[in-house]
Amino acid sequence: MKAIRRFTVRPVLPEPLRPLSDLARNLRWSWHAETRDLFQSVDPEAWAAAGGDPVRILGRVRPARLAELAGDRRFLRRLTAVADDLDDYLTGDRWYQTQADGMPAAVAYFSPEFGITAALPQYSGGLGILAGDHLKAASDLGVPLIGVGLLYRHGYFRQTLSRDGWQQEHYPVLDPNELPLTQLKEADGALAQVALALPGGRALHARIWLAQVGRVPLLLLDSDVEENDLGERGVTDRLYGGGSEHRLLQEMLLGIGGVRAVRTYCRLTRHAEPEVFHTNEGHAGFLGLERIAELCADGSEFESALEAVRGGTVFTTHTPVPAGIDRFDRELVARHFGADAELPGIEVGRVLRLGMETYPGGEPNLFNMAVMGLRLAQRANGVSLLHGQVSREMFAGLWPGFDAEEVPITSVTNGVHAPTWVAPEVLRLGARQVGPARAEDALSVGGSERWDSVAEIDDQEIWELRRTLREQLVLEVRERLRASWRQRGAGNAELGWIDGVLDPDVLTIGFARRVPSYKRLTLMLRDRDRLMELLLHPERPVQIVVAGKAHPADDSGKRLVQELVRFADDPRVRHRIVFLPDYGMAMAQKLYPGCDVWLNNPLRPLEACGTSGMKAALNGCLNLSVLDGWWNEWFQPDFGWAIPTADGAGTDPEHRDDIEAAALYDLLEQRITPRFYERGRAGLPDRWIQMVRQTLTLLGPKVLAGRMVREYVERLYVPAAQAHRALTRDAARELAEWKARVRAAWPGVSVDHVETTATTATAELGTTVGLRVRVGLGELTPDDVEVQAVSGRVDAEDRITDATVAPLKPAGTPDLEGRVLYEGPLALDRTGPYGYTVRILPTHPLLASGAEPGLVAMPSGEGAEGAGVLLR
Numbered sequence: 001m002k003a004i005r006r007f008t009v010r011p012v013l014p015e016p017l018r019p020l021s022d023l024a025r026n027l028r029w030s031w032h033a034e035t036r037d038l039f040q041s042v043d044p045e046a047w048a049a050a051g052g053d054p055v056r057i058l059g060r061v062r063p064a065r066l067a068e069l070a071g072d073r074r075f076l077r078r079l080t081a082v083a084d085d086l087d088d089y090l091t092g093d094r095w096y097q098t099q100a101d102g103m104p105a106a107v108a109y110f111s112p113e114f115g116i117t118a119a120l121p122q123y124s125g126g127l128g129i130l131a132g133d134h135l136k137a138a139s140d141l142g143v144p145l146i147g148v149g150l151l152y153r154h155g156y157f158r159q160t161l162s163r164d165g166w167q168q169e170h171y172p173v174l175d176p177n178e179l180p181l182t183q184l185k186e187a188d189g190a191l192a193q194v195a196l197a198l199p200g201g202r203a204l205h206a207r208i209w210l211a212q213v214g215r216v217p218l219l220l221l222d223s224d225v226e227e228n229d230l231g232e233r234g235v236t237d238r239l240y241g242g243g244s245e246h247r248l249l250q251e252m253l254l255g256i257g258g259v260r261a262v263r264t265y266c267r268l269t270r271h272a273e274p275e276v277f278h279t280n281e282g283h284a285g286f287l288g289l290e291r292i293a294e295l296c297a298d299g300s301e302f303e304s305a306l307e308a309v310r311g312g313t314v315f316t317t318h319t320p321v322p323a324g325i326d327r328f329d330r331e332l333v334a335r336h337f338g339a340d341a342e343l344p345g346i347e348v349g350r351v352l353r354l355g356m357e358t359y360p361g362g363e364p365n366l367f368n369m370a371v372m373g374l375r376l377a378q379r380a381n382g383v384s385l386l387h388g389q390v391s392r393e394m395f396a397g398l399w400p401g402f403d404a405e406e407v408p409i410t411s412v413t414n415g416v417h418a419p420t421w422v423a424p425e426v427l428r429l430g431a432r433q434v435g436p437a438r439a440e441d442a443l444s445v446g447g448s449e450r451w452d453s454v455a456e457i458d459d460q461e462i463w464e465l466r467r468t469l470r471e472q473l474v475l476e477v478r479e480r481l482r483a484s485w486r487q488r489g490a491g492n493a494e495l496g497w498i499d500g501v502l503d504p505d506v507l508t509i510g511f512a513r514r515v516p517s518y519k520r521l522t523l524m525l526r527d528r529d530r531l532m533e534l535l536l537h538p539e540r541p542v543q544i545v546v547a548g549k550a551h552p553a554d555d556s557g558k559r560l561v562q563e564l565v566r567f568a569d570d571p572r573v574r575h576r577i578v579f580l581p582d583y584g585m586a587m588a589q590k591l592y593p594g595c596d597v598w599l600n601n602p603l604r605p606l607e608a609c610g611t612s613g614m615k616a617a618l619n620g621c622l623n624l625s626v627l628d629g630w631w632n633e634w635f636q637p638d639f640g641w642a643i644p645t646a647d648g649a650g651t652d653p654e655h656r657d658d659i660e661a662a663a664l665y666d667l668l669e670q671r672i673t674p675r676f677y678e679r680g681r682a683g684l685p686d687r688w689i690q691m692v693r694q695t696l697t698l699l700g701p702k703v704l705a706g707r708m709v710r711e712y713v714e715r716l717y718v719p720a721a722q723a724h725r726a727l728t729r730d731a732a733r734e735l736a737e738w739k740a741r742v743r744a745a746w747p748g749v750s751v752d753h754v755e756t757t758a759t760t761a762t763a764e765l766g767t768t769v770g771l772r773v774r775v776g777l778g779e780l781t782p783d784d785v786e787v788q789a790v791s792g793r794v795d796a797e798d799r800i801t802d803a804t805v806a807p808l809k810p811a812g813t814p815d816l817e818g819r820v821l822y823e824g825p826l827a828l829d830r831t832g833p834y835g836y837t838v839r840i841l842p843t844h845p846l847l848a849s850g851a852e853p854g855l856v857a858m859p860s861g862e863g864a865e866g867a868g869v870l871l872r
Helices: 019-025 027-031 033-042 044-049 054-060 063-070 073-091 126-141 230-236 244-269 287-297 302-311 330-335 348-355 369-375 385-394 424-434 436-444 452-456 459-487 496-500 528-535 555-568 585-594 612-617 629-634 653-677 686-699 705-726 729-748
Strands: 107-110 145-150 158-161 167-170 193-197 203-213 216-222 276-280 313-316 327-329 366-368 379-382 507-512 542-547 577-580 597-600 622-626 640-643 750-756 768-776 785-794 800-807 819-827 834-842 869-871
Touching (some): 027 203, 033 073, 044 054, 107 126, 126 145, 126 216, 126 705, 193 244, 203 230, 244 287, 244 330, 287 302, 302 313, 302 729, 330 348, 330 366, 348 366, 424 436, 459 585, 555 577, 585 612, 612 686, 640 653, 785 819
Parallel strands (some): 145 216, 276 313, 542 577
Antiparallel strands (some): 158 167, 327 366, 785 834
């Protein structure tokens, strides 16, 4: 019989056990081993059945067991110690509190998904896991962050396989009352809510759930409330589900509703109001519009409000391809803004102009969320050095006249939260070597270039640890594989072979991630005979564990999954290669530590960062990857291998896959497997262990989320907070008026004449020549502009590369025609073909960069006596 109504019955804890409730409700347990160990000791069987979720175990444990624990003095001492440790963690000073004055009072961090723990399934892949790690690292560092997202009643889908290997999706309903969440309430006990206006006089209501991530509150908006009609209740049904209007409403709720939720939370808890708003990808871009509307309601004009909002906003882009950006039809956006819908105080045309692709190659009728994100943020970044370069090229159309390298998008390379992803056995080894406090500090705060203490760990200990982790993975794989085959319809009598799947002494390769085509799940199958030889080699075999989900609407991705599954089903190799369905955080935490090699073979440069290899590296797993994302930045032969790429513009995709697959097989056959299986005098793979050691000592400190968040604080949050404070209402109005005046006058700005003291076409290194430039400023003054000499080596087409920029100074007053003479030295500091040019940019103390206004004046052909190539 099916229940007609569902309740969540909470346990009544005996008074001595009350701290268990606080420990369960703070998600720090998801990365704090002592807290998890405490809950496991409550009831080991219930802990396993609850999937390691403290909230669920407290709902399952028998009252008699609770009464027994309430009288267990040893357990109560442990409980007191863990509760005191949490209190110290939440209230004590950490890295952020030791920094100089002027740090942001608070930062609001918006993301469409957060991967905190498998017990709170609100993530689909790398973006959400990155956001979760960002919050955890901010908590460890003491950064006053407020996370903002949506609560999806179905989360992302659960994946199973049909008998023939086709991906099937399931959407189990999540009951928020059974999750580690609490509802935000008003002072009178009423549930706190936000509301958005919809066309036709309707409204979208959402309640606010709170997940406490260590020191960081995470606010999650939930539209499944009685005040909404059926359609509005389903807005937060699924992560990345529904059509265009559904997605638009999700993103309006995240951005606009999210700002309102932050204001509500700060009002109710007296938390400091954020000075910086960080948009993690374009999905939350509408938050800038809500903040503009707040300032307009307080008396500011739209343009000055825009400047004030931009100053305190950071935008992070995660996609290296335009297809990865949410874009909406302009009419759909227009219908949801304006007089009878949301933000009626802002003219709908102004809303549209922020997101329209008004640049060469853009679609004039599409509203681009990343474009709006960039226009609403004074500071923007990609998520690796290479991705920053790709992003500058991809969005260069927003800054016409500037070379791609000058587009104001920097990069902060992603990191991973080590306490979450490092196996307990690795943590214990580190703690035994340097002490628990130093080990915790090294993993969370980071900061050192090397973890030198790893060099002192005995080779035998490292190798035994690696085998233990591999053996644990083998057991985990067999259990999951058996469950998968049962779901596919197999009976127990058919599954005896699973007991022989994988071998704890065989080189183990891991490959797990989402399955879009560019990640090339099936590149390893390019030459199946050659792969079989690797898997079945009599002396140096390899075994491969594969996992990944295709998007429910991506049939081509599902076909890739099926192709891999069918190969792995072959009785000849099924003991050496497995596909595990339903990849998620719980599986990943077992998979990364147990692998010897982590494989990544995307189409370069389509992997923005790719953090799975970082998590593997922190457990002593070596990376085998295409030079893309973070691996392009930090690869060294000391701790991994680079798969050569055939990424020339004219390369046929099929031919490219053939070349790169062959390179992958060559590396495995000739370099990787021989190194794993060769033995030194002590019977150990000395050279392999040395690479593991180098991975931990050299790569470990770099891949930490603590390093990443410190970079965000120092390079982006602090300057954004300073800009926020500087852009008072009067200052923002003055900046907006100045920009309007400069834009109107810019057609009258010109470089009229350039001359140099150089008398020949050659000169010696170290020579300094003089530049004299006459410019026309029209209605502007020298205070409004900077005249620059741009110099450097030139290529065959006279384009300046590796440019050096130097300002020139005005010499005298304007002449009768209003022209101004600028002068300055030009140092010839490089040999070979060398060139220079001159340009004029607007300048103002409140600009983050000279490129920000997108205005530049260059010499015309007639006025540039030598303003191209100077020397060859």
